[in-house]
Amino acid sequence: MSDEYRPYTLVAELTYRCPLRCVYCSNPVEYTRHTDGLDTADWLRVFREAEELGVVQLHLTGGEPVLRDDLEALVEGARAADLYTNLITSGIPLSRERLARFRSLGLDNVQVSIQDVAAPSSDRVAGARVFERKLQVARWVKELGFPLTLNVVLHRENLGHVEEIVALAEALAADRLELANTQYVGWALVNRRVLLPTAAQLDGARRVSAAAHARLRGKMEVLFVMPDYYSEFPKACMDGWARRFLVVSPDGLALPCHAAHTLPGLVFENVKDRPLEAIWRDSPAFNAFRGDAWMPEPCKSCERRAIDFGGCRCQAYLLTKNAAATDPACSLSPDHGLIEAARQEALSAPDDGFEYRAPRPAVRK
């Protein structure tokens, strides 16, 4: 297979279990359907097979990856495969001693998420009293000599705090700050009414972020991820379907993105049944949205089709019930009115509260 389809990054979702209940969790709403199905040896084989396939970056994530008792063995195996290994954690529950073990086993980077700049608002979004502990974990990360990525998902309740978030990241000596606007899939779509900001809020936050980006250049990488609800064109989701990223879910499904297994009509294969290379190359689900043969108009004749790849398949499905539709986030999409209506809704303050991530009865629609 040509270099056009080479995965550089493996996203290893080690478990969907998590002590937090974040209202924008990107795990599937029916996450309890996907229990931890891979043991240590399975994951180590997946890491080696991914490396063979061209992967050089590994994200150990979840759910909360530190809930896996075998994370030490997984870090060790990842480094043995020479993967640049990044632990993406809420910091809960993590001890300094365990972090130090990860350090000695060769873990390259630690990403800690916070929800806001103060305990009450941060804990409200996380659905747990964890803010102070998260800051403690972030400090340990730096004390132990790791590079630190601080991740903050942005929405209408914290977009006004970007200046304070940047100051906190500087105080923690973060090497990278991700200001990632909520993407409205999974739990975030459930809570869209209370999370979606207004254009004015976004503009303010973007200006603050751009100033910080320029001021901190060379010291701290400041990344501001625009929400596609307010962009003229959709995001190049995953850099194109099954092109640069490979995700493996806790139960072992090989996926082109975090939410692909929520799309109906696609059969995703399990890494326990088939080598990763064969799945990547031959699986009908991986080939379903590669290239441009699947595209409808206006994508098919659009000069941007090799830039944004038609946008996000999951968002297209969630909003139009057709995974092969042009992403409604695109201003050229015939379904763009759905996005405009959501923006309009954001102008009036929502009167209802959050729905926290929690097990849901599995109902097939």
Added chain:
Amino acid sequence: MIALDSRPRLAPKARIRFDRKTARYLLLYPERGLVLNPTAADIAALCTGEHTVHTIVERLTEKYASQPRAQVERDVMAFLATLAERGLMRTDP
């Protein structure tokens, strides 16, 4: 501007790795990577904090004897500036 007598070293977050698929070295850092051409790979390998920029230019001039020294120096400076801009390099006095 990077001083000729400074001693650049890669930031802790950066790691060099050979890529079998492209037969190039990669400089990996969180969520990203740079594909290094052979000259850049030689420079990055010398960014250990031991060598001055001056020494790095010397070494490269020896290795790439067909290149004028001034050209090598420009290449080294440009690559180090790229690294610094991305926060991938520290300079020890």
